[in-house]
Amino acid sequence: MDLLGFGDLLLSGTWVTIKLALTSLCFGLIFGLIGASAKLSGSWIARTLATLYTTFVRGIPELLLVLTIYFGGSMVLMAIASNFGYDEYIEISAFAAGVAALSIAFGAYSTEVFRAAIQAIPKGQWESAQALGMTPLKVFFRIILPQVWRLALPGLGNLFQVLLKDTALVSVVGLSDIMRQAYVATGSTKQPFTFYMAAALIYLGLTILSTSMTTWLERRADPAARGARA
Amino acid sequence: MNWNWDVIIEHFPRLLDGVWVTLQLVFVSGIAGLLLAVPLALMRTSSRVWLRALPFAYIFFFRGTPLLVQIFLIYYGSSQFEAVRESALWPILREPYWCAIIAFTLNTAAYSAELIRGAIQAIPKGELEAADAFGMSHALKVRRIVLPRAFGIVLPAYGNELILMLKGSSLASTITLLDITGAARTIIARTYTPLEIFFAAGMLYLLISAIMIGGFRVLERRLNRHHHYRGPEQVSRVDPRLAE
Numbered sequence: 001m002d003l004l005g006f007g008d009l010l011l012s013g014t015w016v017t018i019k020l021a022l023t024s025l026c027f028g029l030i031f032g033l034i035g036a037s038a039k040l041s042g043s044w045i046a047r048t049l050a051t052l053y054t055t056f057v058r059g060i061p062e063l064l065l066v067l068t069i070y071f072g073g074s075m076v077l078m079a080i081a082s083n084f085g086y087d088e089y090i091e092i093s094a095f096a097a098g099v100a101a102l103s104i105a106f107g108a109y110s111t112e113v114f115r116a117a118i119q120a121i122p123k124g125q126w127e128s129a130q131a132l133g134m135t136p137l138k139v140f141f142r143i144i145l146p147q148v149w150r151l152a153l154p155g156l157g158n159l160f161q162v163l164l165k166d167t168a169l170v171s172v173v174g175l176s177d178i179m180r181q182a183y184v185a186t187g188s189t190k191q192p193f194t195f196y197m198a199a200a201l202i203y204l205g206l207t208i209l210s211t212s213m214t215t216w217l218e219r220r221a222d223p224a225a226r227g228a229r230a
Numbered sequence: 231m232n233w234n235w236d237v238i239i240e241h242f243p244r245l246l247d248g249v250w251v252t253l254q255l256v257f258v259s260g261i262a263g264l265l266l267a268v269p270l271a272l273m274r275t276s277s278r279v280w281l282r283a284l285p286f287a288y289i290f291f292f293r294g295t296p297l298l299v300q301i302f303l304i305y306y307g308s309s310q311f312e313a314v315r316e317s318a319l320w321p322i323l324r325e326p327y328w329c330a331i332i333a334f335t336l337n338t339a340a341y342s343a344e345l346i347r348g349a350i351q352a353i354p355k356g357e358l359e360a361a362d363a364f365g366m367s368h369a370l371k372v373r374r375i376v377l378p379r380a381f382g383i384v385l386p387a388y389g390n391e392l393i394l395m396l397k398g399s400s401l402a403s404t405i406t407l408l409d410i411t412g413a414a415r416t417i418i419a420r421t422y423t424p425l426e427i428f429f430a431a432g433m434l435y436l437l438i439s440a441i442m443i444g445g446f447r448v449l450e451r452r453l454n455r456h457h458h459y460r461g462p463e464q465v466s467r468v469d470p471r472l473a474e
C-alpha cells in the first residue's frame with residue numbers, strides 16, 4: 001500500500017484506531033456490567049442512577065459526548081484538582097477523551113445487553129448455587145457470568161461494530177486516527193476522494209475482521225458447536 | 231468552576247435555530263432515505279442473484295464504514311474530479327447542506343433497507359399465498375399486501391433508526407453546518423463555556439428523541455390496530471353496551 005507515499009501514515013492511523021477501539025471496549029464492558037448489576041439490584045437508588053445513565057447517554061449524539069469531554073473535561077478536572085490545592089493547567093489528551101466518551105457510550109448500550117442476558121438465565125441456577133453455599137458474589141462470577149458471556153456475545157458484537165465506526169468521531173478533536181491521517185494526506189496531495197475512499201476501505205476491512213472475530217467467539221462459546229458432550 | 235445559567239438563556243435562540251436545521255436534516259433525509267430503501271429492500275429479497283448483488287454491495291459499504299467518512303467523501307471528495315466540478319450537479323455538491331442531506335440519505339437508506347428486508351421476510355407465507363390465490367399480479371401484491379404489512383412490522387425498528395439518524399445528524403457540524411451541535415460549537419468558541427452549552431444542546435437532543443419515541447408509539451398503535459383488536463365477546467366482558 002503506497003498511496004502516493006501516504007500509505008504508512010494511513011497504517012499508523014489504523015493502529016491508533018484499533019488501540020482506541022480496544023481500550024474503549026475494555027472500559028465499556030466494565031461500565032456495562034456495572035450498569036446491568038445496578039439495573040437489577042434491589043436498591044432503588046442504584047436502579048434510578050443506572051436508568052438515568054442509559055437514557056441520557058443513549059439520547060445524545062456520540063459526537064456531542066466526545067466534544068463535551070474533550071473541551072469540558074479539563075475544566076471539571078481542574079475544578080476538582082483545585083480543591084486539593086493543585087492549580088496547574090490540566091489538559092485531556094484526545095485519546096483519553098475518546099476512550100472516555102466511547103466507553104461511556106458503549107457502556108450505556110451494553111448495560112441493556114447484559115441486563116437481558118442476566119435475566120435470561122433461569123432463577124433456579126441462582127437458587128441451586130445458593131443451596132450449595134456459595135456467596136452471592138461467587139454465584140455471580142462462577143455461575144452467572146460464564147453463561148452471560150455466551151448470551152450477550154451477539155449483542156456485544158454489534159455494539160463493537162458501532163464503536164469501531166464511532167472512533168472516527170475522535171478525529172474531530174485531533175486524534176491522529178485513520179480519518180485524521182487521511183485529512184493530512186488530502187492537504188498536500190489535493191486528492192480528497194482517493195484518501196477518504198482509502199480510509200473507508202480500511203474501516204470496511206476492520207469491520208469484516210471484527211465480524212469474523214465475533215463469529216469465531218460465538219462458535220467457541222457455544223458448547224454444541226465446539227463439539228463438547230454433555 | 232461555576233455553572234452559568236445566564237449563558238444558556240442568552241444563547242438559547244441560536245440553539246433553537248440549530249434545532250430547526252437538525253430537524254430539516256433528519257426529516258428530509260429520513261423521507262428520501264425511505265423512498266430509496268424500499269426498492270433496495272425489494273431487490274434484496276428478489277430471487278434473481280444479479281438483482282440481489284447490487285443492493286448487497288451498497289448496503290455492505292454504507293453499513294460498514296463510518297458516517298463521517300461518507301460525509302467527507304461526498305463533501306470534500308466530489309471536488310477532486312474535473313467532471314463533477316463542471317457538471318450541473320456542482321452547485322448542489324458545493325453546498326455543505328445538500329452534501330449532508332445526500333450522505334444521510336444514502337446512509338439511512340442502507341440501514342432501513344436491511345430493516346425492511348427483515349420485515350418483508352417476516353410476513354407470514356400464508357398471506358402471500360392468499361394474495362396469489364386471489365390472482366393478484368406481483369406488482370399489486372407488493373403494493374397491497376407486502377409493503378403495508380412490512381411497514382407495520384418494521385415500524386418499531388424504524389423508530390430506532392430515526393433516533394440514530396438524529397444522533398448522526400450532529401456530524402453535519404463537521405462540514406460547517408449550524409445544526410444543534412454546530413451552533414453550540416460556535417457559541418462556545420466565543421463564550422468558552424463548553425459544559426453549559428453542550429449540556430443545553432444535549433437536553434435539546436433528548437427532548438427531540440423523546441418526542442419522536444412518543445410519536446412512533448402513537449403511529450404504531452394505529453398501523454398495528456389488528457394487534458390491539460378486541461372481539462365483541464372480549465369487549466362485552468368489560469361493558470356489554472360496547473359489543474353492539
